[in-house]
Amino acid sequence: MSHESVNPVPIKHKYFTPGVIALAIVAVNGLVFLMGRFFFGLGAVTNLNNQYPWGLWIGVDVAAGVALAAGGFTTAALGHVMHREEYHAIVRPALLTAMLGYTFVAIGVFVDIGRWYFIWHPLLMWNGNSALFEVGICVMIYMTVLYIEFLPIFTERFIGKVNLPGFLSILNKPADKVLRILDKGLSKTMFIFIIAGVVLSTLHQSSLGTLMVIAGPKMHPLWQTPILPLLFLLSAVAVGFPMVIFESLIASRSLKLKPEMHILSRLGSMIAPLLGIYLAFKLGDMFIRKTFVYLGEFNTASIMFTIELLFGVIIPLRMFLSPKVLKSRPLLFTASALVVFGVLLNRINNFIVAYNPPYSTSSYFPSFGEISVTLGFVALLVLAYRFIVLNFPVISLPTKPTAPKTKFMIRGEEK
Amino acid sequence: MKKFLVLLIVSFLIFNLQAQQNPSKDHSKLKLDCKTCHVCDVPTKDDPCLVLCPRERITTVYQKAEETSELIVIDQLKDRYGPVYFSHRLHAQMSNMSGGCENCHHFNTSGPILKCNSCHEPNRKREDVRLPDLKGAYHRQCMDCHREWSHETGCNSCHELKKNIKDTKQENSAKKYVGKTHPVVLEPTHITYQTNSDKGKLVTFYHDDHTKKFGLNCISCHKQESCTKCHDVTKKSDSSKKIVSTKKTFEAQHKNCINCHSKNESCNNCHSNKILEPFDHAKKTGWALNKFHINLSCSKCHGVKIPYKKVDSSCSSCHGSWNNENFKHSKTGLQLDETHSDLSCEDCHIDKNYSAKPSCDGCHEGYVYPKQKPGKSVRK
Amino acid sequence: MPDKSRRDFLKKTAAIGAGITALSSPNAKAGPENILSPDRMGVLVDTTVCVGCRNCEWACKDAHGLPAGNLETYEDRKILETKRRPDHTALTVVNEYSHGKNSNLPVDVKVQCMHCDHPACVSACIVGAFSKHENGTVTWDSDMCIGCRYCMAACPFQIPAFEYDKALHPMIMKCDFCFDRTKEGKLPACVSICPVEALTYGTRTELVKIARDRIKRNPDRYVNHVFGEYEVGGTSWLYLASKDFVELDFPMLGKNPAPGVSESIQHGIFAYFVPPVSLYALLGGIMWITKRRKELEEEGKI
Structure with a gap:
C-alpha cells in the first residue's frame, strides 16, 4: 500500500449514454423552472410563503449539499493531515465531489436569495452574531480553497500539453510557463490550504447547525437542541466516508472500472465508530432533554425522526460493524447509501419538517418547480463530475504501477 | 379706604386660593375610603399622594336624567370631521341602569361638573400618558357601548365629514334628537334562577315586589348594565319565563341580596325546589295589611335599619299616641254618630282586635255590622 | 533539510494564524447597530x-x-x-x-x-x-x-x-x-x-x-x-x-x-478566533508529526 497504486488519469469512456441523456433532460427541466424564478420571482416557482421562508432549496441544495460534500475534508484530513497515503487514490474523487458540491451549494444560495445580485454583500457587510454570516463566509473561503486544491489537477492536465487554437497558439509557451510556476508554488504551499480546508469545514458544518437554533420554539423539540452544531458536525464527519464510497461505487459502475474495494473496505471500517459517536450524542441529547416523549405521538415529526434515526444511523451502523458488509460491494453500497440518506433526511427534517411556525395555516410541501430545480442541480452536478473525470486526472487506475507523483502533498523538502 | 380695599382684595385672593386648593372643604366627610384617592396613610397638603383617577363613585354629580340638557355639541377637536351632536338627556336616561351620571362624569369630587379637558389633554403627544388624551377619552365613553350596541366602529355613525356639512344639515342633526326619550323600562314580575345550591335549586326573585313594595331604585342593584341586557341586539328571543341559570360565584350572586337580607337569614327564605309565591305580608307575618297599610313603604313601620325590626301587630306599636280622645274615627271611612262617638274603643272592638268585625251585641240585640252602621260612611 | 522544512512550516503557520487574527478584530467590532437605550x-x-x-x-x-x-x-x-x-x-x-x-x-x-x-x-x-x-x-x-x-x-x-x-x-x-x-x-x-x-x-x-x-x-x-x-x-x-x-x-x-443561545454558541466557537486558530495549529502539528514519522520510516528503510 504505497505510492504505486495512486495513478490518477483521465478515464477513457464515451460521455453520452442513455443515462446521461436522461440526466440532461432532468437538468434542462430544472433550468426551465429556474428561468421562471428569475423572471417572475420566488413566489412563481416555489411554495414558499411568509410562514415558511425556507424550503427545499435551503434544506437540500444548501444544507444537505454542504453535509454531503463533507467527504472532501474528511478524506483530506485522513490522507494528508494523518498522512495515510494508502487513501490518496480516493482523495481526488472526494475533492472533486466536494468542489462540485460546494459550487452547487453556492448556486443554490444564489437562486434562493431574493436579491441574487447582492450575494457579495456578506463580504463587505459583516454581522459576527449571525450564524448564517459565519456559514456564508466560511463556505465562500472554503470554496476558494477547494478550487485551489483542485488547481494541481488542472496544471497536471495541461503542463506540456497547452495547445490553444488559431493565433492564440503563440501564447502556448507563456501559458505553459505560468502553469509550471503555479504548480511549483502550489506544491510548496498546499499544506496551508489543506489544513485551512479542514478548519473551515469544521467551522461551517457546525455553524450550519447553529442556523436553526435561533428559531427556538418554532422548531420541533425532537430536533431543536443547543447541541445542534455539534450534531451537524458529527453527522457531517460521519457522512464523509460513506459519501466517498457511495460516489466511488457509482462512478466505477458507470465508467466500467474495477472498484477499489480494498481501499473502500478499509474506509468503511472507520465509519462505524464515527456513526457511533454521532448516534451516542443524538440519543444522549434526546434522553437528557427527555424529548423521547414526542416519539410516542404518532405524527409526521415522530415518524420522520424514527426513519432518520433507524434507517439513517442505526441500521447502517450495524451493517458497517459486520466484516461481511465491508467486503461485499452491494452491501457496502447499501450501507453507505443509507448513511447518505440518513444525513439528507436529517437536513430536510431540521430545516423543513421540524420548522413549525406559530401562525401556520397550512404545512409546506415543495412545489414541482422547486423539486425540478433541485433534481436539475443534482443532474448537472453528476454531468459535470462525469465530464471532469473523463478529461482530468481524477480517478486512479490501480493496475498501472508507474505513476506520476501526487501533487498535493507536503513536498517542501523535495528537490 | 385704600387700605380697606387692599385688605379686601387680599382676603378675597386668599379665600380664592384656599377654595382652589380645597375644592371641597369637607370631602373627608364624604362616605369614602381615604385609600380611594390617597395612596399613602397620611396625605398632607404638600404631598397629597393622589391616585391618578380613582374612577369610582366619589362624584357628587346628581341630576335626574330628565332635568339635564337635551343636546350637547362636542366641537373641541374638530379637524377632519365636524362637531358631534350628543343627545345628552337621552344618554343620561340610558345610563340610569348603568352607573348613572358618574358613568361618564367619573371624576367629580364636589362642586361644578368638570369638563373632560380639565384632566384629559387635547394633545396625544404629551409628557404624562397615564390618562388617555381628550380624543381617546371622548371615544372611550362612546365606543365602549356603541360597538356593543351596534357592532359598528365606523366614524360616520357619529361624525360627519367636514366637507359634507352644510348649515341645514347641521340643524337637521341637531333636530334629530329633540324630544327623544328613552322608552320606559319594562320590568319583569319575577325571575327564576336555577342554582346549584343544596338548600334548594330554585330562587324566585320577585322583581316588582322589590321595586314597588320594597321601594328599591334601579341603581341599587343595576350598577353597570349594558343596554344589550334589555335590548336584545343579537335578536335571540329570550323569554322571561325561562329559568335563568347562573354561573356567578357565590359572592357575586348574593352581592345585591345581602345588602338587605341578613346573612343570618335562613337560606330557605329564597332557595326552594319549587317556584315560590310573591311576598305576602299576611302569610309571612300572619298580619294582613289592610287598605290603610298596603301602600306604605316597609320602613314606615319597620324602620330604615335593615334587617327590619319585628313590629307588634297592635296598633299602638306604631300609632302609640292614639286614644279615645284624639283618634278620629272618620279616618277609617266611617264617621261615628253622636251616640257612638263617646263610647270607648273596646265597647265595639272586642279585646282591641281591630282587624275583626266590630260587635254590636253589647248594646243592640240582633244588630250586625255592616248591615247596621254606627254612623255614616265618608270618603277619606 | 528536515530542520529547514520545520522552520518554514512553523513560520507559515504562524503567518496564517496572525492573518486570521488580524481579520477577526474588525469582525468583532463590525455588525449592525444594536442599542438598548434605557429611554427607548x-x-x-x-x-x-x-x-x-x-x-x-x-x-x-x-x-x-x-x-x-x-x-x-x-x-x-x-x-x-x-x-x-x-x-x-x-x-x-x-x-x-x-x-x-x-x-x-x-x-x-x-x-x-x-x-x-x-x-x-x-x-x-x-x-x-x-x-x-x-x-x-x-x-x-x-x-x-x-x-x-x-x-x-x-x-x-x-x-x-x-x-x-x-x-x-x-x-x-x-x-x-x-x-x-x-x-x-x-x-x-x-x-x-x-x-x-x-x-x-x-x-x-x-x-x-x-x-x-x-x-x-x-x-x-x-x-x-x-x-x-x-x-x-x-x-x-x-x-x-x-x-x-x-x-x-x-x-x-x-x-x-x-438570539441568546445561538449567539453564545457563535461566540463560543469564535471566541476571539482562538478555537479556529488552535484547531489550525493542532492540525498543522499532527500533519507535521505524521509526515516526519513517515520520513523517518523511509530513511530507516533506506
Missing part, C-alpha cells in the same frame, strides 16, 4: 380598550405609501371573521377574538412587529441589515438586504414578510415603528389615529409602570400579565388583555432573548 420608546396596547375599528391599518398603509384605499371601507367588519397576519400589503392587522363571557364585546388585537429589546432578526441577519435604534425601533435596511429570509426563520413572532411575487428587488416588509415620523417628532401613524387611544406611546419603562398600575387597579378587567414585559427578554410593544394571551394567539415564549 414603546407602545402599550390595551386590548380591553381597542374597539377594532382598524383605523390603524389604514393609517399605517397611508404612512408607508402602501395602497390604503378609503378609510370608510375599513368599517367592514366581515374581514375580522378570518385571522390575518401582517404581510407585504399591510404591516399591521387587527384580529378579533371572542370575549368568552359577552358575545357582543369581542376582543380585538392589533398585530405588528414587537420591536424586541434583543431582536432575533438583528442577530440573525447575514449582512446586518436590521438595526435596533436608540428609540427602540427595529428597522431594516433595503440597501444591504440580500433577501435570504433568515430573519423570517429567526423571528419568534413570525413578523417579517417577503415580497415573493417580485423578481427584482423584493423587500422584507415589517412595521418600522414609523421611524421617519418619530424622527420628526411625530407619533407613529397608528398611535396617532387610534380613536380610543388603545395604543399609548411612551418610554418603555413608564409604559410598564402604567400597565402594572392598570392591572392593580382593575384586577377584574385584566389578566395579571403584561405581554412583552419579559417575553424573549422584553419587547418595546407591550400588551394588556382581559383573557389569557394564549387564547389571543400570542406565542408562549420564555424570558430568554431569542
